[in-house]
Amino acid sequence: MSCSHSILPHVSTISGSVSFLSSFIAQIPQVLETYEDKTVEGLSPYFLLAWLLGDITSLAGAVLTKQLPFQIILALYFLTNDIFICGQYYYYGVLHENKLATPGHEHKDAEERMAAVRSRTSDVSINAALNRRSWFAGILCMITGANGSPISVGIDSKGGSNFSEQAGTVLAWIGALCYVGARIPQLLKNYQRKSTDGLSPFLFINTLLANTTYNLSIFTSCEYLESLDKWDFVMREMPFIVGSAGTVLFDLTYFYQHYILYSEDMRLRELEGRLGVDPTTRDETSPLLS
Numbered sequence: 001m002s003c004s005h006s007i008l009p010h011v012s013t014i015s016g017s018v019s020f021l022s023s024f025i026a027q028i029p030q031v032l033e034t035y036e037d038k039t040v041e042g043l044s045p046y047f048l049l050a051w052l053l054g055d056i057t058s059l060a061g062a063v064l065t066k067q068l069p070f071q072i073i074l075a076l077y078f079l080t081n082d083i084f085i086c087g088q089y090y091y092y093g094v095l096h097e098n099k100l101a102t103p104g105h106e107h108k109d110a111e112e113r114m115a116a117v118r119s120r121t122s123d124v125s126i127n128a129a130l131n132r133r134s135w136f137a138g139i140l141c142m143i144t145g146a147n148g149s150p151i152s153v154g155i156d157s158k159g160g161s162n163f164s165e166q167a168g169t170v171l172a173w174i175g176a177l178c179y180v181g182a183r184i185p186q187l188l189k190n191y192q193r194k195s196t197d198g199l200s201p202f203l204f205i206n207t208l209l210a211n212t213t214y215n216l217s218i219f220t221s222c223e224y225l226e227s228l229d230k231w232d233f234v235m236r237e238m239p240f241i242v243g244s245a246g247t248v249l250f251d252l253t254y255f256y257q258h259y260i261l262y263s264e265d266m267r268l269r270e271l272e273g274r275l276g277v278d279p280t281t282r283d284e285t286s287p288l289l290s
Contacts, residue, residue, distance in 0.1 A: 003222040015217035022210035024074075027081040029202035031088065039101035040093040042198020046185035048089060052082040054178030054243075061171040064164045104273030105197060169239065176243030183250035187257070195265045196258040208251040211244035 003009055034040060059075035092100060098107065190196050218224060218237055227233040234241070258266065 003225045006225070008220040008225060009222050012217045012220040012222075015213040015220065019210045019213040019217060022206045022213070024077070026203060026206035026210060027078075027085065029200035029206070031081070031085060033198065033200035033203075034085070034088045034092065037102055037105040037198055038092055039098040039105050040089045040198065041098045041101070041105070041107055042189070042193065042195065043089060043093075044185040044189040045089065047182050047189075048082070048086055050178045050182035050185070052079075052086060054175045054182065055079045055082050057171040057175035057178065061168045061175065064168045064171065102273065103275070104269040104271075172239035172243075176239045176246070179243045180246035180250070183247060183254070187250060187253055190254070190257050190262070195262050195269075196254065197266065197269055199254070199258070201255070201258055204251045204254050208248060211247055211251075214244045215241060 034043070055075065055078045059072070059079055062072045062075050092098060101107070186199070190199075218241065224230065224233055
Protein backbone atom coordinates (compact mmCIF):
# COMPACT_ATOMS: atom_id res chain seq x y z
CA MET A 1 0.00 0.00 0.00
CA SER A 2 1.44 3.37 -1.02
CA CYS A 3 1.91 6.20 1.42
CA SER A 4 -0.83 8.26 -0.20
CA HIS A 5 -3.38 5.58 0.73
CA SER A 6 -2.29 5.45 4.36
CA ILE A 7 -3.66 7.42 7.30
CA LEU A 8 -0.16 8.40 8.41
CA PRO A 9 0.24 11.34 5.99
CA HIS A 10 -2.92 12.84 7.47
CA VAL A 11 -1.46 12.36 10.95
CA SER A 12 1.69 14.10 9.72
CA THR A 13 -0.27 17.05 8.31
CA ILE A 14 -2.35 17.50 11.46
CA SER A 15 0.70 17.15 13.71
CA GLY A 16 2.61 19.69 11.64
CA SER A 17 -0.28 22.14 11.88
CA VAL A 18 -0.55 21.72 15.64
CA SER A 19 3.21 22.18 15.97
CA PHE A 20 3.11 25.36 13.88
CA LEU A 21 0.21 26.90 15.81
CA SER A 22 1.71 26.00 19.19
CA SER A 23 5.05 27.50 18.19
CA PHE A 24 3.36 30.61 16.82
CA ILE A 25 1.65 31.50 20.11
CA ALA A 26 4.21 29.95 22.48
CA GLN A 27 5.93 33.12 23.67
CA ILE A 28 2.80 35.27 24.03
CA PRO A 29 1.93 33.89 27.51
CA GLN A 30 5.44 34.77 28.75
CA VAL A 31 5.13 38.33 27.42
CA LEU A 32 1.82 38.70 29.29
CA GLU A 33 3.24 37.08 32.45
CA THR A 34 6.17 39.50 32.56
CA TYR A 35 3.89 42.47 31.89
CA GLU A 36 1.59 41.42 34.75
CA ASP A 37 4.43 40.70 37.23
CA LYS A 38 6.42 43.84 36.35
CA THR A 39 9.62 41.94 37.19
CA VAL A 40 12.02 39.52 35.51
CA GLU A 41 13.70 38.26 38.67
CA GLY A 42 12.57 34.71 37.87
CA LEU A 43 13.94 34.73 34.32
CA SER A 44 17.47 33.58 33.58
CA PRO A 45 19.20 35.94 31.11
CA TYR A 46 21.13 32.94 29.75
CA PHE A 47 17.80 31.25 28.97
CA LEU A 48 16.75 34.27 26.92
CA LEU A 49 20.13 34.68 25.21
CA ALA A 50 20.33 31.01 24.21
CA TRP A 51 16.81 31.16 22.81
CA LEU A 52 17.66 34.36 20.94
CA LEU A 53 20.80 32.79 19.46
CA GLY A 54 18.82 29.71 18.45
CA ASP A 55 16.30 31.79 16.51
CA ILE A 56 19.07 33.87 14.90
CA THR A 57 20.81 30.73 13.64
CA SER A 58 17.51 29.31 12.41
CA LEU A 59 16.86 32.50 10.45
CA ALA A 60 20.38 32.47 9.00
CA GLY A 61 20.02 28.81 8.09
CA ALA A 62 16.71 29.47 6.34
CA VAL A 63 18.28 32.28 4.30
CA LEU A 64 21.45 30.35 3.40
CA THR A 65 19.55 27.27 2.28
CA LYS A 66 17.06 29.40 0.30
CA GLN A 67 13.94 28.20 2.03
CA LEU A 68 10.41 29.29 1.19
CA PRO A 69 9.46 32.90 2.01
CA PHE A 70 6.96 31.85 4.70
CA GLN A 71 9.72 29.96 6.56
CA ILE A 72 11.90 33.05 6.59
CA ILE A 73 8.96 35.23 7.70
CA LEU A 74 8.19 32.75 10.48
CA ALA A 75 11.82 32.84 11.64
CA LEU A 76 11.66 36.66 11.68
CA TYR A 77 8.45 36.48 13.73
CA PHE A 78 10.12 34.26 16.35
CA LEU A 79 13.12 36.56 16.43
CA THR A 80 10.86 39.60 16.92
CA ASN A 81 9.22 37.90 19.89
CA ASP A 82 12.65 37.18 21.38
CA ILE A 83 13.72 40.80 21.00
CA PHE A 84 10.49 41.98 22.65
CA ILE A 85 11.01 39.67 25.66
CA CYS A 86 14.63 40.81 25.92
CA GLY A 87 13.33 44.38 25.85
CA GLN A 88 11.05 43.56 28.77
CA TYR A 89 14.02 42.09 30.63
CA TYR A 90 15.99 45.29 30.10
CA TYR A 91 13.10 47.57 31.08
CA TYR A 92 11.96 45.77 34.23
CA GLY A 93 15.21 44.11 35.29
CA VAL A 94 17.99 46.48 34.28
CA LEU A 95 16.37 49.91 34.01
CA HIS A 96 14.07 49.54 37.04
CA GLU A 97 16.00 46.79 38.87
CA ASN A 98 12.80 44.74 39.42
CA LYS A 99 11.44 47.43 41.77
CA LEU A 100 8.13 47.66 39.90
CA ALA A 101 7.15 44.12 40.95
CA THR A 102 3.46 43.61 41.75
CA PRO A 103 2.37 42.03 45.08
CA GLY A 104 3.49 38.43 45.35
CA HIS A 105 6.41 38.88 42.97
CA GLU A 106 8.74 41.09 45.01
CA HIS A 107 12.14 39.85 46.12
CA LYS A 108 11.52 38.10 49.46
CA ASP A 109 12.59 34.88 51.08
CA ALA A 110 10.03 32.28 52.16
CA GLU A 111 9.85 33.51 55.78
CA GLU A 112 9.30 37.13 54.75
CA ARG A 113 6.58 36.06 52.34
CA MET A 114 4.80 33.97 54.97
CA ALA A 115 5.02 36.84 57.47
CA ALA A 116 3.47 39.23 54.95
CA VAL A 117 0.53 36.89 54.41
CA ARG A 118 0.08 36.20 58.15
CA SER A 119 -0.18 39.93 58.79
CA ARG A 120 -3.37 39.94 56.73
CA THR A 121 -5.05 36.64 57.54
CA SER A 122 -5.14 33.67 59.91
CA ASP A 123 -2.96 30.55 59.90
CA VAL A 124 -6.08 28.42 59.38
CA SER A 125 -6.96 30.27 56.19
CA ILE A 126 -3.36 30.09 54.99
CA ASN A 127 -3.12 26.34 55.53
CA ALA A 128 -6.46 25.76 53.83
CA ALA A 129 -5.36 27.70 50.79
CA LEU A 130 -1.89 26.12 50.64
CA ASN A 131 -3.39 22.64 50.76
CA ARG A 132 -5.38 23.29 47.62
CA ARG A 133 -3.85 21.29 44.77
CA SER A 134 -3.81 22.33 41.12
CA TRP A 135 -4.80 18.84 40.00
CA PHE A 136 -6.38 19.97 36.75
CA ALA A 137 -3.31 21.91 35.61
CA GLY A 138 -0.97 19.11 36.61
CA ILE A 139 -2.98 16.45 34.79
CA LEU A 140 -3.28 18.67 31.73
CA CYS A 141 0.50 19.04 31.55
CA MET A 142 1.11 15.29 31.87
CA ILE A 143 -1.44 14.57 29.13
CA THR A 144 -0.02 17.06 26.67
CA GLY A 145 3.09 15.44 27.57
CA ALA A 146 5.72 22.66 25.43
CA ASN A 147 8.78 27.62 21.88
CA GLY A 148 11.89 26.31 21.39
CA SER A 149 11.17 24.08 18.45
CA PRO A 150 13.38 25.03 15.53
CA ILE A 151 11.66 25.68 12.26
CA SER A 152 12.44 23.03 9.70
CA VAL A 153 14.84 24.43 7.19
CA GLY A 154 15.51 21.02 5.69
CA ILE A 155 18.72 21.06 3.67
CA ASP A 156 18.02 20.68 -0.02
CA SER A 157 20.75 18.54 -1.56
CA LYS A 158 19.54 19.27 -5.08
CA GLY A 159 20.18 22.99 -5.14
CA GLY A 160 22.45 25.65 -3.76
CA SER A 161 26.18 25.66 -3.28
CA ASN A 162 28.01 23.17 -1.08
CA PHE A 163 29.13 26.03 1.13
CA SER A 164 25.55 27.18 1.73
CA GLU A 165 24.45 23.64 2.50
CA GLN A 166 27.31 23.06 4.92
CA ALA A 167 26.85 26.46 6.57
CA GLY A 168 23.13 25.81 6.89
CA THR A 169 23.80 22.44 8.50
CA VAL A 170 26.27 23.95 10.98
CA LEU A 171 23.83 26.72 11.88
CA ALA A 172 21.03 24.18 12.29
CA TRP A 173 23.15 22.22 14.79
CA ILE A 174 24.08 25.41 16.67
CA GLY A 175 20.41 26.32 16.85
CA ALA A 176 19.50 22.84 18.09
CA LEU A 177 22.10 22.99 20.86
CA CYS A 178 20.88 26.46 21.85
CA TYR A 179 17.26 25.33 22.09
CA VAL A 180 18.17 22.29 24.19
CA GLY A 181 20.72 24.07 26.37
CA ALA A 182 18.52 27.12 27.02
CA ARG A 183 16.43 25.26 29.59
CA ILE A 184 19.40 24.31 31.78
CA PRO A 185 20.24 27.78 33.22
CA GLN A 186 16.54 28.45 33.76
CA LEU A 187 16.02 25.20 35.67
CA LEU A 188 19.10 25.97 37.75
CA LYS A 189 17.77 29.45 38.53
CA ASN A 190 14.45 27.91 39.62
CA TYR A 191 16.38 25.53 41.89
CA GLN A 192 18.41 28.36 43.43
CA ARG A 193 15.30 30.48 44.06
CA LYS A 194 13.16 27.48 45.06
CA SER A 195 10.46 28.99 42.88
CA THR A 196 9.20 29.11 39.30
CA ASP A 197 7.62 32.52 39.74
CA GLY A 198 7.94 34.70 36.65
CA LEU A 199 7.68 31.84 34.16
CA SER A 200 4.40 31.17 32.42
CA PRO A 201 3.53 27.44 32.43
CA PHE A 202 1.67 28.00 29.17
CA LEU A 203 4.98 28.84 27.52
CA PHE A 204 6.25 25.35 28.33
CA ILE A 205 2.93 23.66 27.55
CA ASN A 206 2.98 25.22 24.08
CA THR A 207 6.61 24.35 23.40
CA LEU A 208 6.23 20.79 24.65
CA LEU A 209 3.18 20.28 22.48
CA ALA A 210 4.95 21.89 19.52
CA ASN A 211 8.06 19.76 19.89
CA THR A 212 6.29 16.42 20.30
CA THR A 213 3.95 17.01 17.36
CA TYR A 214 6.89 18.29 15.28
CA ASN A 215 8.70 14.96 15.59
CA LEU A 216 5.50 13.04 15.03
CA SER A 217 4.96 14.94 11.78
CA ILE A 218 8.45 13.98 10.57
CA PHE A 219 8.18 10.26 11.20
CA THR A 220 4.68 9.94 9.75
CA SER A 221 5.43 11.94 6.59
CA CYS A 222 5.52 10.37 3.13
CA GLU A 223 9.05 11.70 2.70
CA TYR A 224 10.19 9.46 5.56
CA LEU A 225 7.90 6.48 4.89
CA GLU A 226 8.80 6.28 1.18
CA SER A 227 12.48 7.07 1.60
CA LEU A 228 14.75 4.31 0.29
CA ASP A 229 17.47 5.34 2.71
CA LYS A 230 15.69 6.21 5.94
CA TRP A 231 18.97 6.57 7.81
CA ASP A 232 20.13 9.28 5.41
CA PHE A 233 16.77 11.02 5.77
CA VAL A 234 17.01 10.95 9.56
CA MET A 235 20.59 12.22 9.53
CA ARG A 236 19.62 15.19 7.36
CA GLU A 237 16.78 16.02 9.75
CA MET A 238 18.80 15.20 12.88
CA PRO A 239 19.52 18.84 13.97
CA PHE A 240 15.79 19.59 13.98
CA ILE A 241 14.91 16.28 15.66
CA VAL A 242 17.48 16.87 18.39
CA GLY A 243 16.49 20.52 18.78
CA SER A 244 12.85 19.59 19.43
CA ALA A 245 12.98 16.17 21.09
CA GLY A 246 15.93 17.16 23.27
CA THR A 247 13.87 19.81 25.07
CA VAL A 248 11.10 17.44 26.19
CA LEU A 249 12.90 16.10 29.29
CA PHE A 250 13.80 19.62 30.42
CA ASP A 251 10.22 20.83 29.92
CA LEU A 252 8.91 17.94 32.02
CA THR A 253 11.47 18.89 34.69
CA TYR A 254 10.02 22.41 34.72
CA PHE A 255 6.52 20.98 35.24
CA TYR A 256 7.81 18.93 38.17
CA GLN A 257 9.32 22.08 39.67
CA HIS A 258 6.23 24.20 39.08
CA TYR A 259 3.43 21.83 40.07
CA ILE A 260 5.12 19.66 42.72
CA LEU A 261 8.51 20.77 44.03
CA TYR A 262 7.83 24.51 44.42
CA SER A 263 4.03 24.48 44.29
CA GLU A 264 3.70 25.75 47.87
CA ASP A 265 5.79 28.80 47.01
CA MET A 266 3.55 29.52 44.03
CA ARG A 267 0.36 29.22 46.09
CA LEU A 268 1.83 31.43 48.81
CA ARG A 269 2.72 34.06 46.20
CA GLU A 270 -0.82 33.85 44.84
CA LEU A 271 -2.19 34.45 48.33
CA GLU A 272 0.09 37.44 48.83
CA GLY A 273 -0.92 38.84 45.47
CA ARG A 274 -4.62 38.51 46.25
CA LEU A 275 -4.21 40.13 49.66
CA GLY A 276 -2.10 42.93 48.24
CA VAL A 277 -4.48 43.98 45.46
CA ASP A 278 -6.59 46.23 47.66
CA PRO A 279 -5.55 46.13 51.34
CA THR A 280 -8.31 48.55 52.43
CA THR A 281 -11.07 46.14 51.42
CA ARG A 282 -9.73 43.10 53.24
CA ASP A 283 -9.50 41.96 56.83
CA GLU A 284 -8.84 38.66 58.55
CA THR A 285 -12.42 37.51 58.02
CA SER A 286 -12.44 38.23 54.28
CA PRO A 287 -12.38 35.16 52.04
CA LEU A 288 -8.95 34.56 50.51
CA LEU A 289 -10.13 32.78 47.42
CA SER A 290 -13.30 33.22 45.47
